[in-house]
Amino acid sequence: MSYSNLKFPDNSLFLVTGGAGFIGSNLCEAVLNLGYKVRCLDDLSTGKQENVDLFFDNPNYEFMKGDIKDFQTCMDACRGVNYVLNQAAWGSVPRSIEMPLFYCANNITGTLNMLEASRQNGVKKFVYASSSSVYGDEPNLPKREGREGNLLSPYAVSKRTDEEWAKQYTKHYGLDTYGLRYFNVFGRRQDPDGAYAAVIPKFIKQLINGETPTINGDGKQSRDFTYIENVIEANLKACLAEHKAAGEAYNIAYGGREYLLDIYYGLVDALGIKDKESKHLEPNFGPxxxxxxxxxxxxxxxxxxxxxxDPEWSFERGIKAAIDWYREKL
Known part of the structure:
Protein backbone atom coordinates (compact mmCIF):
# COMPACT_ATOMS: atom_id res chain seq x y z
CA MET A 1 0.00 0.00 0.00
CA SER A 2 1.19 3.50 -0.79
CA TYR A 3 0.57 4.52 2.83
CA SER A 4 2.04 1.47 4.61
CA ASN A 5 5.37 3.19 5.26
CA LEU A 6 3.96 6.47 6.60
CA LYS A 7 5.33 7.45 9.99
CA PHE A 8 3.67 9.49 12.73
CA PRO A 9 4.97 10.38 16.20
CA ASP A 10 4.86 7.54 18.71
CA ASN A 11 1.60 7.25 20.65
CA SER A 12 -0.28 9.34 18.07
CA LEU A 13 -4.04 9.30 18.62
CA PHE A 14 -6.41 9.60 15.65
CA LEU A 15 -10.06 10.50 16.05
CA VAL A 16 -12.23 9.10 13.26
CA THR A 17 -15.73 10.53 13.30
CA GLY A 18 -18.24 8.39 11.46
CA GLY A 19 -15.83 5.56 12.20
CA ALA A 20 -18.56 2.91 12.09
CA GLY A 21 -19.36 3.78 8.48
CA PHE A 22 -17.92 2.60 5.20
CA ILE A 23 -15.02 5.03 4.80
CA GLY A 24 -14.58 5.61 8.53
CA SER A 25 -14.19 1.94 9.44
CA ASN A 26 -11.62 1.47 6.70
CA LEU A 27 -9.68 4.45 8.07
CA CYS A 28 -9.82 2.99 11.58
CA GLU A 29 -8.45 -0.29 10.28
CA ALA A 30 -5.63 1.38 8.34
CA VAL A 31 -4.48 3.47 11.32
CA LEU A 32 -4.58 0.45 13.63
CA ASN A 33 -2.57 -1.57 11.11
CA LEU A 34 0.08 1.17 11.18
CA GLY A 35 0.30 0.69 14.95
CA TYR A 36 -1.34 3.91 16.15
CA LYS A 37 -4.29 4.57 18.45
CA VAL A 38 -7.81 5.20 17.18
CA ARG A 39 -10.82 6.74 18.86
CA CYS A 40 -13.99 6.12 16.86
CA LEU A 41 -16.94 8.50 17.33
CA ASP A 42 -20.24 7.46 15.80
CA ASP A 43 -23.91 7.69 16.74
CA LEU A 44 -24.68 4.55 14.68
CA SER A 45 -27.44 6.33 12.77
CA THR A 46 -25.92 5.23 9.47
CA GLY A 47 -22.80 3.43 10.70
CA LYS A 48 -22.96 -0.21 11.73
CA GLN A 49 -22.22 -1.91 15.01
CA GLU A 50 -20.50 -4.72 13.10
CA ASN A 51 -17.91 -2.20 11.87
CA VAL A 52 -17.15 -1.36 15.50
CA ASP A 53 -17.06 -4.97 16.66
CA LEU A 54 -14.28 -5.68 14.13
CA PHE A 55 -11.75 -3.83 16.27
CA PHE A 56 -12.91 -4.29 19.86
CA ASP A 57 -10.13 -6.78 20.60
CA ASN A 58 -7.46 -4.26 19.59
CA PRO A 59 -6.13 -2.43 22.69
CA ASN A 60 -5.40 0.65 20.52
CA TYR A 61 -9.09 1.04 19.61
CA GLU A 62 -11.68 3.00 21.56
CA PHE A 63 -15.33 3.49 20.63
CA MET A 64 -17.45 6.46 21.71
CA LYS A 65 -21.11 6.46 20.86
CA GLY A 66 -22.07 10.07 20.29
CA ASP A 67 -23.45 12.68 17.94
CA ILE A 68 -21.39 15.49 16.38
CA LYS A 69 -24.44 17.75 16.63
CA ASP A 70 -23.70 17.86 20.37
CA PHE A 71 -20.75 20.18 21.05
CA GLN A 72 -19.80 18.67 24.41
CA THR A 73 -19.57 15.25 22.78
CA CYS A 74 -17.15 16.71 20.22
CA MET A 75 -15.07 18.28 23.01
CA ASP A 76 -14.87 14.97 24.87
CA ALA A 77 -13.95 13.10 21.70
CA CYS A 78 -11.12 15.52 20.82
CA ARG A 79 -9.32 15.37 24.17
CA GLY A 80 -5.75 14.21 23.69
CA VAL A 81 -6.22 13.77 19.92
CA ASN A 82 -3.46 14.60 17.46
CA TYR A 83 -5.26 14.03 14.16
CA VAL A 84 -8.96 14.26 13.31
CA LEU A 85 -10.34 12.39 10.29
CA ASN A 86 -13.84 13.84 10.11
CA GLN A 87 -16.04 11.50 8.10
CA ALA A 88 -19.27 11.92 10.07
CA ALA A 89 -21.99 13.12 7.71
CA TRP A 90 -25.14 11.97 6.02
CA GLY A 91 -24.69 11.31 2.32
CA SER A 92 -27.15 11.02 -0.60
CA VAL A 93 -28.21 13.87 -2.85
CA PRO A 94 -31.88 12.75 -3.12
CA ARG A 95 -32.26 12.31 0.64
CA SER A 96 -30.81 15.78 1.26
CA ILE A 97 -33.52 17.27 -0.95
CA GLU A 98 -36.10 15.60 1.28
CA MET A 99 -34.39 16.58 4.57
CA PRO A 100 -32.68 19.98 4.18
CA LEU A 101 -32.90 21.02 7.84
CA PHE A 102 -31.34 17.80 9.04
CA TYR A 103 -28.50 18.07 6.54
CA CYS A 104 -27.78 21.58 7.74
CA ALA A 105 -27.73 20.49 11.37
CA ASN A 106 -25.73 17.30 10.84
CA ASN A 107 -23.34 18.11 7.99
CA ILE A 108 -22.75 21.82 8.63
CA THR A 109 -23.27 22.45 12.36
CA GLY A 110 -21.79 19.06 13.19
CA THR A 111 -18.63 19.80 11.22
CA LEU A 112 -18.39 23.27 12.78
CA ASN A 113 -18.66 21.68 16.22
CA MET A 114 -15.77 19.39 15.32
CA LEU A 115 -13.66 22.27 14.01
CA GLU A 116 -14.15 24.27 17.20
CA ALA A 117 -13.56 21.27 19.46
CA SER A 118 -10.38 20.49 17.53
CA ARG A 119 -9.17 24.07 17.91
CA GLN A 120 -9.83 24.14 21.64
CA ASN A 121 -8.08 20.81 22.16
CA GLY A 122 -4.95 21.64 20.18
CA VAL A 123 -5.46 19.11 17.38
CA LYS A 124 -2.56 19.14 14.88
CA LYS A 125 -4.42 18.34 11.68
CA PHE A 126 -8.11 18.34 10.77
CA VAL A 127 -8.87 16.31 7.66
CA TYR A 128 -12.50 16.24 6.56
CA ALA A 129 -14.70 14.67 3.91
CA SER A 130 -15.97 16.99 1.23
CA SER A 131 -17.53 15.88 -2.05
CA SER A 132 -17.38 16.20 -5.83
CA SER A 133 -20.96 17.46 -5.57
CA VAL A 134 -19.53 20.94 -4.86
CA TYR A 135 -18.86 21.29 -8.62
CA GLY A 136 -22.59 21.51 -9.28
CA ASP A 137 -23.51 22.41 -12.85
CA GLU A 138 -19.98 23.44 -13.90
CA PRO A 139 -19.80 21.65 -17.27
CA ASN A 140 -16.08 21.38 -17.93
CA LEU A 141 -14.12 18.16 -17.51
CA PRO A 142 -11.96 17.33 -15.73
CA LYS A 143 -13.27 18.97 -12.57
CA ARG A 144 -10.67 21.34 -11.18
CA GLU A 145 -10.49 23.07 -7.79
CA GLY A 146 -11.39 26.74 -8.06
CA ARG A 147 -13.76 26.17 -10.98
CA GLU A 148 -17.09 25.36 -9.33
CA GLY A 149 -20.62 25.93 -10.62
CA ASN A 150 -24.07 26.41 -9.12
CA LEU A 151 -24.82 23.88 -6.40
CA LEU A 152 -27.58 21.39 -7.19
CA SER A 153 -28.60 19.97 -3.82
CA PRO A 154 -28.67 20.65 -0.07
CA TYR A 155 -26.00 17.97 0.29
CA ALA A 156 -23.70 19.92 -2.02
CA VAL A 157 -24.46 23.11 -0.09
CA SER A 158 -23.50 21.39 3.16
CA LYS A 159 -20.15 20.23 1.80
CA ARG A 160 -19.30 23.58 0.22
CA THR A 161 -20.16 25.32 3.49
CA ASP A 162 -17.90 22.92 5.39
CA GLU A 163 -15.04 23.95 3.10
CA GLU A 164 -15.62 27.63 3.79
CA TRP A 165 -15.74 27.10 7.56
CA ALA A 166 -12.55 25.05 7.42
CA LYS A 167 -10.78 27.86 5.55
CA GLN A 168 -11.80 30.27 8.32
CA TYR A 169 -10.35 27.99 10.98
CA THR A 170 -7.03 27.82 9.15
CA LYS A 171 -6.98 31.57 8.49
CA HIS A 172 -8.04 32.88 11.89
CA TYR A 173 -7.23 30.11 14.37
CA GLY A 174 -4.22 28.33 12.89
CA LEU A 175 -5.92 24.93 12.66
CA ASP A 176 -4.50 23.06 9.68
CA THR A 177 -7.54 21.85 7.73
CA TYR A 178 -7.59 19.74 4.58
CA GLY A 179 -10.79 19.11 2.62
CA LEU A 180 -10.99 15.95 0.55
CA ARG A 181 -13.47 16.08 -2.32
CA TYR A 182 -14.31 12.42 -2.71
CA PHE A 183 -15.37 11.20 -6.14
CA ASN A 184 -17.73 8.20 -5.92
CA VAL A 185 -15.84 6.04 -3.45
CA PHE A 186 -16.49 2.29 -3.49
CA GLY A 187 -15.10 -0.84 -1.86
CA ARG A 188 -15.35 -3.23 1.06
CA ARG A 189 -17.98 -2.52 3.74
CA GLN A 190 -20.00 -0.15 1.56
CA ASP A 191 -23.67 -0.75 2.35
CA PRO A 192 -25.59 -2.29 -0.59
CA ASP A 193 -29.00 -1.85 1.05
CA GLY A 194 -31.57 0.91 1.21
CA ALA A 195 -33.12 3.37 -1.18
CA TYR A 196 -30.01 5.57 -1.13
CA ALA A 197 -27.36 2.88 -1.44
CA ALA A 198 -24.38 3.56 -3.70
CA VAL A 199 -24.73 2.10 -7.15
CA ILE A 200 -21.84 -0.40 -7.25
CA PRO A 201 -22.61 -2.42 -4.09
CA LYS A 202 -26.33 -2.19 -4.83
CA PHE A 203 -25.88 -3.60 -8.34
CA ILE A 204 -23.55 -6.36 -7.11
CA LYS A 205 -25.97 -7.51 -4.42
CA GLN A 206 -28.98 -7.41 -6.74
CA LEU A 207 -27.19 -9.38 -9.45
CA ILE A 208 -25.93 -11.99 -6.97
CA ASN A 209 -29.50 -12.35 -5.63
CA GLY A 210 -30.97 -12.79 -9.11
CA GLU A 211 -32.63 -9.37 -9.22
CA THR A 212 -32.58 -6.93 -12.13
CA PRO A 213 -31.00 -3.59 -11.18
CA THR A 214 -32.55 -0.26 -12.18
CA ILE A 215 -30.36 2.47 -13.64
CA ASN A 216 -31.57 6.01 -13.03
CA GLY A 217 -31.50 7.82 -16.36
CA ASP A 218 -30.06 6.46 -19.59
CA GLY A 219 -26.89 4.97 -18.08
CA LYS A 220 -24.68 7.31 -20.09
CA GLN A 221 -23.73 9.38 -17.06
CA SER A 222 -20.05 9.06 -16.12
CA ARG A 223 -18.23 9.04 -12.80
CA ASP A 224 -14.68 8.96 -11.49
CA PHE A 225 -15.18 5.87 -9.33
CA THR A 226 -12.51 5.73 -6.63
CA TYR A 227 -11.48 2.64 -4.68
CA ILE A 228 -11.36 2.94 -0.90
CA GLU A 229 -7.58 2.37 -0.67
CA ASN A 230 -6.98 5.63 -2.55
CA VAL A 231 -9.13 7.49 -0.04
CA ILE A 232 -7.23 6.01 2.90
CA GLU A 233 -3.97 7.15 1.32
CA ALA A 234 -5.30 10.70 0.87
CA ASN A 235 -6.47 11.01 4.47
CA LEU A 236 -3.21 9.80 5.97
CA LYS A 237 -1.01 11.86 3.67
CA ALA A 238 -3.07 14.96 4.47
CA CYS A 239 -2.18 14.39 8.14
CA LEU A 240 1.48 14.73 7.17
CA ALA A 241 1.03 17.65 4.76
CA GLU A 242 2.83 20.95 5.23
CA HIS A 243 1.06 24.00 6.62
CA LYS A 244 1.16 25.67 3.20
CA ALA A 245 -1.29 23.04 1.97
CA ALA A 246 -3.81 23.79 4.73
CA GLY A 247 -7.07 25.67 4.27
CA GLU A 248 -7.62 24.10 0.86
CA ALA A 249 -9.83 21.44 -0.70
CA TYR A 250 -8.50 18.67 -2.93
CA ASN A 251 -9.98 16.31 -5.49
CA ILE A 252 -9.57 12.73 -4.33
CA ALA A 253 -10.14 10.29 -7.17
CA TYR A 254 -8.20 8.10 -9.55
CA GLY A 255 -8.59 10.45 -12.48
CA GLY A 256 -10.59 8.05 -14.62
CA ARG A 257 -14.03 8.16 -16.16
CA GLU A 258 -16.45 5.25 -16.18
CA TYR A 259 -19.94 5.16 -17.70
CA LEU A 260 -22.68 3.65 -15.59
CA LEU A 261 -23.96 1.35 -18.34
CA ASP A 262 -20.44 0.04 -18.96
CA ILE A 263 -20.04 -0.68 -15.25
CA TYR A 264 -23.34 -2.54 -15.21
CA TYR A 265 -22.38 -4.77 -18.14
CA GLY A 266 -18.93 -5.30 -16.65
CA LEU A 267 -20.50 -6.54 -13.41
CA VAL A 268 -22.85 -8.81 -15.35
CA ASP A 269 -19.86 -10.35 -17.16
CA ALA A 270 -17.73 -10.65 -14.03
CA LEU A 271 -20.54 -12.37 -12.12
CA GLY A 272 -21.55 -14.58 -15.06
CA ILE A 273 -25.15 -13.37 -15.01
CA LYS A 274 -27.41 -14.40 -17.91
CA ASP A 275 -31.13 -14.18 -18.57
CA LYS A 276 -33.37 -17.17 -19.34
CA GLU A 277 -32.18 -17.19 -22.95
CA SER A 278 -28.52 -17.14 -21.87
CA LYS A 279 -28.11 -13.57 -23.03
CA HIS A 280 -26.84 -10.54 -21.16
CA LEU A 281 -29.28 -9.54 -18.44
CA GLU A 282 -30.47 -6.09 -19.47
CA PRO A 283 -31.10 -3.50 -16.74
CA ASN A 284 -34.28 -1.63 -16.03
CA PHE A 285 -34.19 2.12 -16.58
CA GLY A 286 -35.78 4.70 -14.28
CA PRO A 287 -36.06 8.49 -14.24
CA ASP A 310 -0.37 9.02 -5.68
CA PRO A 311 -3.34 6.63 -6.08
CA GLU A 312 -2.39 3.06 -6.91
CA TRP A 313 -5.83 1.51 -7.30
CA SER A 314 -7.39 1.84 -10.74
CA PHE A 315 -11.10 1.26 -11.23
CA GLU A 316 -10.42 -2.15 -12.80
CA ARG A 317 -8.27 -3.31 -9.91
CA GLY A 318 -10.69 -1.94 -7.34
CA ILE A 319 -13.82 -3.44 -8.85
CA LYS A 320 -12.24 -6.90 -8.86
CA ALA A 321 -11.41 -6.54 -5.17
CA ALA A 322 -14.91 -5.26 -4.39
CA ILE A 323 -16.62 -8.12 -6.24
CA ASP A 324 -14.49 -10.67 -4.38
CA TRP A 325 -15.36 -9.08 -1.03
CA TYR A 326 -19.11 -8.99 -1.69
CA ARG A 327 -19.11 -12.55 -3.02
CA GLU A 328 -17.66 -13.71 0.27
CA LYS A 329 -19.96 -11.59 2.45
CA LEU A 330 -23.32 -11.78 0.70
Whole structure:
Protein backbone atom coordinates (compact mmCIF):
# COMPACT_ATOMS: atom_id res chain seq x y z
CA MET A 1 0.00 0.00 0.00
CA SER A 2 1.19 3.50 -0.79
CA TYR A 3 0.57 4.52 2.83
CA SER A 4 2.04 1.47 4.61
CA ASN A 5 5.37 3.19 5.26
CA LEU A 6 3.96 6.47 6.60
CA LYS A 7 5.33 7.45 9.99
CA PHE A 8 3.67 9.49 12.73
CA PRO A 9 4.97 10.38 16.20
CA ASP A 10 4.86 7.54 18.71
CA ASN A 11 1.60 7.25 20.65
CA SER A 12 -0.28 9.34 18.07
CA LEU A 13 -4.04 9.30 18.62
CA PHE A 14 -6.41 9.60 15.65
CA LEU A 15 -10.06 10.50 16.05
CA VAL A 16 -12.23 9.10 13.26
CA THR A 17 -15.73 10.53 13.30
CA GLY A 18 -18.24 8.39 11.46
CA GLY A 19 -15.83 5.56 12.20
CA ALA A 20 -18.56 2.91 12.09
CA GLY A 21 -19.36 3.78 8.48
CA PHE A 22 -17.92 2.60 5.20
CA ILE A 23 -15.02 5.03 4.80
CA GLY A 24 -14.58 5.61 8.53
CA SER A 25 -14.19 1.94 9.44
CA ASN A 26 -11.62 1.47 6.70
CA LEU A 27 -9.68 4.45 8.07
CA CYS A 28 -9.82 2.99 11.58
CA GLU A 29 -8.45 -0.29 10.28
CA ALA A 30 -5.63 1.38 8.34
CA VAL A 31 -4.48 3.47 11.32
CA LEU A 32 -4.58 0.45 13.63
CA ASN A 33 -2.57 -1.57 11.11
CA LEU A 34 0.08 1.17 11.18
CA GLY A 35 0.30 0.69 14.95
CA TYR A 36 -1.34 3.91 16.15
CA LYS A 37 -4.29 4.57 18.45
CA VAL A 38 -7.81 5.20 17.18
CA ARG A 39 -10.82 6.74 18.86
CA CYS A 40 -13.99 6.12 16.86
CA LEU A 41 -16.94 8.50 17.33
CA ASP A 42 -20.24 7.46 15.80
CA ASP A 43 -23.91 7.69 16.74
CA LEU A 44 -24.68 4.55 14.68
CA SER A 45 -27.44 6.33 12.77
CA THR A 46 -25.92 5.23 9.47
CA GLY A 47 -22.80 3.43 10.70
CA LYS A 48 -22.96 -0.21 11.73
CA GLN A 49 -22.22 -1.91 15.01
CA GLU A 50 -20.50 -4.72 13.10
CA ASN A 51 -17.91 -2.20 11.87
CA VAL A 52 -17.15 -1.36 15.50
CA ASP A 53 -17.06 -4.97 16.66
CA LEU A 54 -14.28 -5.68 14.13
CA PHE A 55 -11.75 -3.83 16.27
CA PHE A 56 -12.91 -4.29 19.86
CA ASP A 57 -10.13 -6.78 20.60
CA ASN A 58 -7.46 -4.26 19.59
CA PRO A 59 -6.13 -2.43 22.69
CA ASN A 60 -5.40 0.65 20.52
CA TYR A 61 -9.09 1.04 19.61
CA GLU A 62 -11.68 3.00 21.56
CA PHE A 63 -15.33 3.49 20.63
CA MET A 64 -17.45 6.46 21.71
CA LYS A 65 -21.11 6.46 20.86
CA GLY A 66 -22.07 10.07 20.29
CA ASP A 67 -23.45 12.68 17.94
CA ILE A 68 -21.39 15.49 16.38
CA LYS A 69 -24.44 17.75 16.63
CA ASP A 70 -23.70 17.86 20.37
CA PHE A 71 -20.75 20.18 21.05
CA GLN A 72 -19.80 18.67 24.41
CA THR A 73 -19.57 15.25 22.78
CA CYS A 74 -17.15 16.71 20.22
CA MET A 75 -15.07 18.28 23.01
CA ASP A 76 -14.87 14.97 24.87
CA ALA A 77 -13.95 13.10 21.70
CA CYS A 78 -11.12 15.52 20.82
CA ARG A 79 -9.32 15.37 24.17
CA GLY A 80 -5.75 14.21 23.69
CA VAL A 81 -6.22 13.77 19.92
CA ASN A 82 -3.46 14.60 17.46
CA TYR A 83 -5.26 14.03 14.16
CA VAL A 84 -8.96 14.26 13.31
CA LEU A 85 -10.34 12.39 10.29
CA ASN A 86 -13.84 13.84 10.11
CA GLN A 87 -16.04 11.50 8.10
CA ALA A 88 -19.27 11.92 10.07
CA ALA A 89 -21.99 13.12 7.71
CA TRP A 90 -25.14 11.97 6.02
CA GLY A 91 -24.69 11.31 2.32
CA SER A 92 -27.15 11.02 -0.60
CA VAL A 93 -28.21 13.87 -2.85
CA PRO A 94 -31.88 12.75 -3.12
CA ARG A 95 -32.26 12.31 0.64
CA SER A 96 -30.81 15.78 1.26
CA ILE A 97 -33.52 17.27 -0.95
CA GLU A 98 -36.10 15.60 1.28
CA MET A 99 -34.39 16.58 4.57
CA PRO A 100 -32.68 19.98 4.18
CA LEU A 101 -32.90 21.02 7.84
CA PHE A 102 -31.34 17.80 9.04
CA TYR A 103 -28.50 18.07 6.54
CA CYS A 104 -27.78 21.58 7.74
CA ALA A 105 -27.73 20.49 11.37
CA ASN A 106 -25.73 17.30 10.84
CA ASN A 107 -23.34 18.11 7.99
CA ILE A 108 -22.75 21.82 8.63
CA THR A 109 -23.27 22.45 12.36
CA GLY A 110 -21.79 19.06 13.19
CA THR A 111 -18.63 19.80 11.22
CA LEU A 112 -18.39 23.27 12.78
CA ASN A 113 -18.66 21.68 16.22
CA MET A 114 -15.77 19.39 15.32
CA LEU A 115 -13.66 22.27 14.01
CA GLU A 116 -14.15 24.27 17.20
CA ALA A 117 -13.56 21.27 19.46
CA SER A 118 -10.38 20.49 17.53
CA ARG A 119 -9.17 24.07 17.91
CA GLN A 120 -9.83 24.14 21.64
CA ASN A 121 -8.08 20.81 22.16
CA GLY A 122 -4.95 21.64 20.18
CA VAL A 123 -5.46 19.11 17.38
CA LYS A 124 -2.56 19.14 14.88
CA LYS A 125 -4.42 18.34 11.68
CA PHE A 126 -8.11 18.34 10.77
CA VAL A 127 -8.87 16.31 7.66
CA TYR A 128 -12.50 16.24 6.56
CA ALA A 129 -14.70 14.67 3.91
CA SER A 130 -15.97 16.99 1.23
CA SER A 131 -17.53 15.88 -2.05
CA SER A 132 -17.38 16.20 -5.83
CA SER A 133 -20.96 17.46 -5.57
CA VAL A 134 -19.53 20.94 -4.86
CA TYR A 135 -18.86 21.29 -8.62
CA GLY A 136 -22.59 21.51 -9.28
CA ASP A 137 -23.51 22.41 -12.85
CA GLU A 138 -19.98 23.44 -13.90
CA PRO A 139 -19.80 21.65 -17.27
CA ASN A 140 -16.08 21.38 -17.93
CA LEU A 141 -14.12 18.16 -17.51
CA PRO A 142 -11.96 17.33 -15.73
CA LYS A 143 -13.27 18.97 -12.57
CA ARG A 144 -10.67 21.34 -11.18
CA GLU A 145 -10.49 23.07 -7.79
CA GLY A 146 -11.39 26.74 -8.06
CA ARG A 147 -13.76 26.17 -10.98
CA GLU A 148 -17.09 25.36 -9.33
CA GLY A 149 -20.62 25.93 -10.62
CA ASN A 150 -24.07 26.41 -9.12
CA LEU A 151 -24.82 23.88 -6.40
CA LEU A 152 -27.58 21.39 -7.19
CA SER A 153 -28.60 19.97 -3.82
CA PRO A 154 -28.67 20.65 -0.07
CA TYR A 155 -26.00 17.97 0.29
CA ALA A 156 -23.70 19.92 -2.02
CA VAL A 157 -24.46 23.11 -0.09
CA SER A 158 -23.50 21.39 3.16
CA LYS A 159 -20.15 20.23 1.80
CA ARG A 160 -19.30 23.58 0.22
CA THR A 161 -20.16 25.32 3.49
CA ASP A 162 -17.90 22.92 5.39
CA GLU A 163 -15.04 23.95 3.10
CA GLU A 164 -15.62 27.63 3.79
CA TRP A 165 -15.74 27.10 7.56
CA ALA A 166 -12.55 25.05 7.42
CA LYS A 167 -10.78 27.86 5.55
CA GLN A 168 -11.80 30.27 8.32
CA TYR A 169 -10.35 27.99 10.98
CA THR A 170 -7.03 27.82 9.15
CA LYS A 171 -6.98 31.57 8.49
CA HIS A 172 -8.04 32.88 11.89
CA TYR A 173 -7.23 30.11 14.37
CA GLY A 174 -4.22 28.33 12.89
CA LEU A 175 -5.92 24.93 12.66
CA ASP A 176 -4.50 23.06 9.68
CA THR A 177 -7.54 21.85 7.73
CA TYR A 178 -7.59 19.74 4.58
CA GLY A 179 -10.79 19.11 2.62
CA LEU A 180 -10.99 15.95 0.55
CA ARG A 181 -13.47 16.08 -2.32
CA TYR A 182 -14.31 12.42 -2.71
CA PHE A 183 -15.37 11.20 -6.14
CA ASN A 184 -17.73 8.20 -5.92
CA VAL A 185 -15.84 6.04 -3.45
CA PHE A 186 -16.49 2.29 -3.49
CA GLY A 187 -15.10 -0.84 -1.86
CA ARG A 188 -15.35 -3.23 1.06
CA ARG A 189 -17.98 -2.52 3.74
CA GLN A 190 -20.00 -0.15 1.56
CA ASP A 191 -23.67 -0.75 2.35
CA PRO A 192 -25.59 -2.29 -0.59
CA ASP A 193 -29.00 -1.85 1.05
CA GLY A 194 -31.57 0.91 1.21
CA ALA A 195 -33.12 3.37 -1.18
CA TYR A 196 -30.01 5.57 -1.13
CA ALA A 197 -27.36 2.88 -1.44
CA ALA A 198 -24.38 3.56 -3.70
CA VAL A 199 -24.73 2.10 -7.15
CA ILE A 200 -21.84 -0.40 -7.25
CA PRO A 201 -22.61 -2.42 -4.09
CA LYS A 202 -26.33 -2.19 -4.83
CA PHE A 203 -25.88 -3.60 -8.34
CA ILE A 204 -23.55 -6.36 -7.11
CA LYS A 205 -25.97 -7.51 -4.42
CA GLN A 206 -28.98 -7.41 -6.74
CA LEU A 207 -27.19 -9.38 -9.45
CA ILE A 208 -25.93 -11.99 -6.97
CA ASN A 209 -29.50 -12.35 -5.63
CA GLY A 210 -30.97 -12.79 -9.11
CA GLU A 211 -32.63 -9.37 -9.22
CA THR A 212 -32.58 -6.93 -12.13
CA PRO A 213 -31.00 -3.59 -11.18
CA THR A 214 -32.55 -0.26 -12.18
CA ILE A 215 -30.36 2.47 -13.64
CA ASN A 216 -31.57 6.01 -13.03
CA GLY A 217 -31.50 7.82 -16.36
CA ASP A 218 -30.06 6.46 -19.59
CA GLY A 219 -26.89 4.97 -18.08
CA LYS A 220 -24.68 7.31 -20.09
CA GLN A 221 -23.73 9.38 -17.06
CA SER A 222 -20.05 9.06 -16.12
CA ARG A 223 -18.23 9.04 -12.80
CA ASP A 224 -14.68 8.96 -11.49
CA PHE A 225 -15.18 5.87 -9.33
CA THR A 226 -12.51 5.73 -6.63
CA TYR A 227 -11.48 2.64 -4.68
CA ILE A 228 -11.36 2.94 -0.90
CA GLU A 229 -7.58 2.37 -0.67
CA ASN A 230 -6.98 5.63 -2.55
CA VAL A 231 -9.13 7.49 -0.04
CA ILE A 232 -7.23 6.01 2.90
CA GLU A 233 -3.97 7.15 1.32
CA ALA A 234 -5.30 10.70 0.87
CA ASN A 235 -6.47 11.01 4.47
CA LEU A 236 -3.21 9.80 5.97
CA LYS A 237 -1.01 11.86 3.67
CA ALA A 238 -3.07 14.96 4.47
CA CYS A 239 -2.18 14.39 8.14
CA LEU A 240 1.48 14.73 7.17
CA ALA A 241 1.03 17.65 4.76
CA GLU A 242 2.83 20.95 5.23
CA HIS A 243 1.06 24.00 6.62
CA LYS A 244 1.16 25.67 3.20
CA ALA A 245 -1.29 23.04 1.97
CA ALA A 246 -3.81 23.79 4.73
CA GLY A 247 -7.07 25.67 4.27
CA GLU A 248 -7.62 24.10 0.86
CA ALA A 249 -9.83 21.44 -0.70
CA TYR A 250 -8.50 18.67 -2.93
CA ASN A 251 -9.98 16.31 -5.49
CA ILE A 252 -9.57 12.73 -4.33
CA ALA A 253 -10.14 10.29 -7.17
CA TYR A 254 -8.20 8.10 -9.55
CA GLY A 255 -8.59 10.45 -12.48
CA GLY A 256 -10.59 8.05 -14.62
CA ARG A 257 -14.03 8.16 -16.16
CA GLU A 258 -16.45 5.25 -16.18
CA TYR A 259 -19.94 5.16 -17.70
CA LEU A 260 -22.68 3.65 -15.59
CA LEU A 261 -23.96 1.35 -18.34
CA ASP A 262 -20.44 0.04 -18.96
CA ILE A 263 -20.04 -0.68 -15.25
CA TYR A 264 -23.34 -2.54 -15.21
CA TYR A 265 -22.38 -4.77 -18.14
CA GLY A 266 -18.93 -5.30 -16.65
CA LEU A 267 -20.50 -6.54 -13.41
CA VAL A 268 -22.85 -8.81 -15.35
CA ASP A 269 -19.86 -10.35 -17.16
CA ALA A 270 -17.73 -10.65 -14.03
CA LEU A 271 -20.54 -12.37 -12.12
CA GLY A 272 -21.55 -14.58 -15.06
CA ILE A 273 -25.15 -13.37 -15.01
CA LYS A 274 -27.41 -14.40 -17.91
CA ASP A 275 -31.13 -14.18 -18.57
CA LYS A 276 -33.37 -17.17 -19.34
CA GLU A 277 -32.18 -17.19 -22.95
CA SER A 278 -28.52 -17.14 -21.87
CA LYS A 279 -28.11 -13.57 -23.03
CA HIS A 280 -26.84 -10.54 -21.16
CA LEU A 281 -29.28 -9.54 -18.44
CA GLU A 282 -30.47 -6.09 -19.47
CA PRO A 283 -31.10 -3.50 -16.74
CA ASN A 284 -34.28 -1.63 -16.03
CA PHE A 285 -34.19 2.12 -16.58
CA GLY A 286 -35.78 4.70 -14.28
CA PRO A 287 -36.06 8.49 -14.24
CA UNK A 288 -33.05 10.73 -13.67
CA UNK A 289 -32.41 11.55 -10.01
CA UNK A 290 -32.97 15.16 -9.01
CA UNK A 291 -29.77 17.02 -8.16
CA UNK A 292 -27.42 14.54 -9.81
CA UNK A 293 -24.43 15.67 -11.85
CA UNK A 294 -24.37 14.13 -15.35
CA UNK A 295 -20.62 13.74 -15.73
CA UNK A 296 -17.78 13.72 -13.24
CA UNK A 297 -14.06 13.27 -13.77
CA UNK A 298 -11.31 14.69 -11.55
CA UNK A 299 -8.09 16.57 -12.11
CA UNK A 300 -5.99 15.25 -9.20
CA UNK A 301 -2.84 17.24 -9.92
CA UNK A 302 -3.33 19.60 -6.95
CA UNK A 303 -3.56 16.71 -4.48
CA UNK A 304 -0.52 15.09 -6.05
CA UNK A 305 1.53 18.26 -5.74
CA UNK A 306 0.42 19.46 -2.31
CA UNK A 307 -0.37 16.22 -0.46
CA UNK A 308 1.88 13.74 -2.23
CA UNK A 309 -1.23 11.81 -3.25
CA ASP A 310 -0.37 9.02 -5.68
CA PRO A 311 -3.34 6.63 -6.08
CA GLU A 312 -2.39 3.06 -6.91
CA TRP A 313 -5.83 1.51 -7.30
CA SER A 314 -7.39 1.84 -10.74
CA PHE A 315 -11.10 1.26 -11.23
CA GLU A 316 -10.42 -2.15 -12.80
CA ARG A 317 -8.27 -3.31 -9.91
CA GLY A 318 -10.69 -1.94 -7.34
CA ILE A 319 -13.82 -3.44 -8.85
CA LYS A 320 -12.24 -6.90 -8.86
CA ALA A 321 -11.41 -6.54 -5.17
CA ALA A 322 -14.91 -5.26 -4.39
CA ILE A 323 -16.62 -8.12 -6.24
CA ASP A 324 -14.49 -10.67 -4.38
CA TRP A 325 -15.36 -9.08 -1.03
CA TYR A 326 -19.11 -8.99 -1.69
CA ARG A 327 -19.11 -12.55 -3.02
CA GLU A 328 -17.66 -13.71 0.27
CA LYS A 329 -19.96 -11.59 2.45
CA LEU A 330 -23.32 -11.78 0.70
Missing amino acids: DRAGDIKHSNADISKAKEMLGY
